[in-house]
Amino acid sequence: MIIPPRPKARDHKAGLQSLQRRLLLRGGLSIGALTLLTGCNLEDDDAVDRLLTRISRMNDRAQAALFSGSRLAPEYQAADITDPFPFNAYYPEERAPTIDGGNWRLELGGMIGERAPWTLAQLHALPSVSQITRHICIEGWSAVGQWGGVRLSDFLQRIGADTRAEYVSFRCADDYSTSIDMATALHPQTILATTFRGTTLPRAYGFPIKLRVPTKLGFKNPKYIVAMTVTNEYPGGFWEKYGYNWFSGL
Amino acid sequence: MSRPNRVHPLTVRLTHWLNAVAISVLLTSGLTIYNASPLFDFSFPASITLGGWLGGALAWHFAAMWLLVANFLVMLGFGLLSGHLRRRLLPIRPRDFARDLWLALTFRLPHQTGVYNAVQRLMYLGVLAAILLVIASGLALWKPVQLQWLSALFGGYEASRRVHFVAMSAIAAFIIVHLALVAIVPSTLIAMLTGGRMPHPHKGTPT
Numbered sequence: 001m002i003i004p005p006r007p008k009a010r011d012h013k014a015g016l017q018s019l020q021r022r023l024l025l026r027g028g029l030s031i032g033a034l035t036l037l038t039g040c041n042l043e044d045d046d047a048v049d050r051l052l053t054r055i056s057r058m059n060d061r062a063q064a065a066l067f068s069g070s071r072l073a074p075e076y077q078a079a080d081i082t083d084p085f086p087f088n089a090y091y092p093e094e095r096a097p098t099i100d101g102g103n104w105r106l107e108l109g110g111m112i113g114e115r116a117p118w119t120l121a122q123l124h125a126l127p128s129v130s131q132i133t134r135h136i137c138i139e140g141w142s143a144v145g146q147w148g149g150v151r152l153s154d155f156l157q158r159i160g161a162d163t164r165a166e167y168v169s170f171r172c173a174d175d176y177s178t179s180i181d182m183a184t185a186l187h188p189q190t191i192l193a194t195t196f197r198g199t200t201l202p203r204a205y206g207f208p209i210k211l212r213v214p215t216k217l218g219f220k221n222p223k224y225i226v227a228m229t230v231t232n233e234y235p236g237g238f239w240e241k242y243g244y245n246w247f248s249g250l
Numbered sequence: 251m252s253r254p255n256r257v258h259p260l261t262v263r264l265t266h267w268l269n270a271v272a273i274s275v276l277l278t279s280g281l282t283i284y285n286a287s288p289l290f291d292f293s294f295p296a297s298i299t300l301g302g303w304l305g306g307a308l309a310w311h312f313a314a315m316w317l318l319v320a321n322f323l324v325m326l327g328f329g330l331l332s333g334h335l336r337r338r339l340l341p342i343r344p345r346d347f348a349r350d351l352w353l354a355l356t357f358r359l360p361h362q363t364g365v366y367n368a369v370q371r372l373m374y375l376g377v378l379a380a381i382l383l384v385i386a387s388g389l390a391l392w393k394p395v396q397l398q399w400l401s402a403l404f405g406g407y408e409a410s411r412r413v414h415f416v417a418m419s420a421i422a423a424f425i426i427v428h429l430a431l432v433a434i435v436p437s438t439l440i441a442m443l444t445g446g447r448m449p450h451p452h453k454g455t456p457t
């Protein structure tokens with residue numbers, strides 16, 4: 001999700017370089033930080049890193065407390081839809097996976113009663129809902145889109161998932177991954193989207209399924225999902241391990 | 251806590267410096283966040299940004315926001331309850347403001363320890379208002395769904411981004427003028443560290 005609508009090559013490059021950093025901040029201290037830390041031993045930036053990580057975990061809890069399972073994200077009119085809707089990933093659009101819908105299966109794991117993989121046809125047979133909501137990127141930009149599909153809460157119930165578990169995590173065909181809290185997974189606007197603007201989800205937007213969560217930042221809306229796990233063990237995610245806040249609620 | 255002969259009570263000094271730390275972190279990390287998806291046709295040079303990349307900047311930003319808010323509440327609470335804000339910053343009469351502004355622009359406005367001229371009064375009230383605005387618009391950006399009434403108050407998510415930027419710019423402009431004035435009258439920096447001393451003890455007040 002990290003690439004803006006018309007990607008600026010330099011931003012993309014900076015993003016990739018940052019990925020090579022093992023730590024949130026090592027090598028990332030600039031003049032601003034030097035000014036602040038004057039008199040401190042800069043070798044200690046691991047300690048700063050640990051402190052910021054701890055505050056980020058505290059922010060996860062603060063956001064979970066602020067989250068309401070019934071408060072809906074604002075919905076928009078068809079005329080408000082951003083056209084063209086931006087493509088976002090950690091790679092350019094040409095490298096987006098091409099998936100054969102007929103062969104695709106959704107693998108299920110963890111605290112789930114019926115773990116048999118699901119086909120696209122099975123998913124299409126479930127009741128479907130639609131929403132026009134604002135996708136907000138962690139970079140700051142936003143875009144309005146229309147997604148349709150199965151409520152995740154319905155699906156979780158259908159497969160006998162233990163909804164007392166803490167996390168639902170997703171693995172994707174492009175090696176992306178992320179995870180969300182159970183309260184958000186059960187929110188009525190959290191859907192396994194199979195359509196965009198009323199037609200089959202295009203490849204650029206995550207065919208065959210994308211998790212649409214209008215109560216979270218864009219990077220918590222994984223595309224090209226191939227596996228879902230219900231678990232009590234913190235699953236993290238692709239961007240989360242580089243330091244993006246895990247909850248990232250809106 | 252506040253002695254009558256001090257220019258700046260201890261609470262004012264403590265909250266001033268904590269505020270300075272919080273705002274420095276928020277401003278410099280905010281510029282990194284801005285650069286990730288610039289609202290306007292320009293970006294900020296990396297040399298004045300904090301965090302190194304978007305993830306680092308956001309970690310700083312969402313840590314320092316707690317310090318800014320908590321400290322601002324103490325600062326404002328003390329200022330209102332003790333009468334410090336009213337005594338130092340009010341009244342501001344338009345005629346005084348026009349006179350002092352003219353004197354300031356012609357470099358003839360004298361510095362009086364412990365007494366703020368009308369231009370200073372308006373600037374200090376203005377920056378307090380800008381901090382309040384930057385906090386409110388920041389909350390609207392952070393929680394556009396959970397606090398959607400606040401987001402709607404600013405005209406929605408995209409409008410909140412602009413309000414947040416304008417409020418930040420107002421604070422940055424204040425800092426530039428504020429630091430320039432401290433450079434012109436360096437004794438004010440000492441007073442903000444030590445508390446300073448009023449030139450004449452208040453009449454009838456035991457010292």
